[in-house]
Amino acid sequence: xxxxxxxxxxxxxxxxxxxxxxxxxxxxxxxxxxxxxxxxxxxxxxxxxxxxxxxxxxxxxxxxxxx
Amino acid sequence: xxxxxxxxxxxxxxxxxxxxxxxxxxxxxxxxxxxxxxxxxxxxxxxxxxxxxxxxxxxxxxxxxxxxxxxxxxxxxxxxxxxxxxxxxxxxxxxxxxxxxxxxxxxxxxxxxxxxxxxxxxxxxxxxxxxxxxxxxxxxxxxxxxxxxxxxxxxxxxxxxxxxxxxxxxxxxxxxxxxxxxxxxxxxxxxxxxxxxxxxxxxxxxxxxxxxxxxxxxxxxxxxxxxxxxxxxxxxxxxxxxxxxxxxxxxxxxxxxxxxxxxxxxxxxxx
Numbered sequence: 001x002x003x004x005x006x007x008x009x010x011x012x013x014x015x016x017x018x019x020x021x022x023x024x025x026x027x028x029x030x031x032x033x034x035x036x037x038x039x040x041x042x043x044x045x046x047x048x049x050x051x052x053x054x055x056x057x058x059x060x061x062x063x064x065x066x067x
Numbered sequence: 068x069x070x071x072x073x074x075x076x077x078x079x080x081x082x083x084x085x086x087x088x089x090x091x092x093x094x095x096x097x098x099x100x101x102x103x104x105x106x107x108x109x110x111x112x113x114x115x116x117x118x119x120x121x122x123x124x125x126x127x128x129x130x131x132x133x134x135x136x137x138x139x140x141x142x143x144x145x146x147x148x149x150x151x152x153x154x155x156x157x158x159x160x161x162x163x164x165x166x167x168x169x170x171x172x173x174x175x176x177x178x179x180x181x182x183x184x185x186x187x188x189x190x191x192x193x194x195x196x197x198x199x200x201x202x203x204x205x206x207x208x209x210x211x212x213x214x215x216x217x218x219x220x221x222x223x224x225x226x227x228x229x230x231x232x233x234x235x236x237x238x239x240x241x242x243x244x245x246x247x248x249x250x251x252x253x254x255x256x257x258x259x260x261x262x263x264x265x266x267x268x269x270x271x272x273x274x275x276x277x278x279x280x281x282x283x284x285x286x287x288x289x290x291x292x293x294x295x296x297x298x299x300x301x302x303x304x305x306x307x308x309x310x311x312x313x314x315x316x317x318x319x320x321x322x323x324x325x326x327x328x329x330x331x332x333x334x335x336x337x338x
Contacts, residue, residue: 021158021160026301026303036172067233
């Protein structure tokens, strides 16, 4: 699964509510801030699409999940 | 001989909508959305009418969101059928189609429903939460819905390989389990609490009450769906299987009747 990787600064500037939808990054196993690339085709985020398109695409490596 | 010619929409059937269905439609429009008359009529006839006739369901729920059968009407899917509160926020673009919502891998739903401060029918020792998932996988830890607040007080539904369903409901006391796996069709997952010592995990209505103490304070963060809210942060283990609907209410909710109504509703909606 491909995700978009952002710096901490970029993450902080992008996160928020757009058209009643929210953009929020999570941390992968390497503590990178990432968000699924499905945001690229979500019209709720059209106003920041250019910035999202500029983010680095990487393969998602989730954190180890425990109860 | 008298000949009558009618032109226009079927006002007779449209006007037969229940006040509850019309209120839901009003709330959808207030949220900026719409719903077709045909779809609203199906949901009226197969949810609002039987749920109202039941006399319990509409009064014992805090929230009920129907996600399935609403392709083209996503705002309607996000609009609570019970009251105007708790309008759902999609976070980081979960996938929405005619089967409802599923996580795209890191995305989820914020139900904007804080049990501690906003629940009315759901209380410490009288609580019910549930969701319906299409062909659920049990291959890994999957968080379907939940809220874990400060000090670990928690309410959640988790699918897992073994056991297949772990639930916590208003507890600090860990999970109770249900191993009656079902992965066929639309599967109902629920947790019910009716006293301060036990919780019941149900899969398609099957399960028994187990020992689980309730804690003194309810989870104090908004409930997430397709993952769980861990004191403000999505807890991972996102659910990539479609959620057709979800609900929260009191422990007195007539869940057997609700399951029957929803099964009929899904049939009527073709999902």
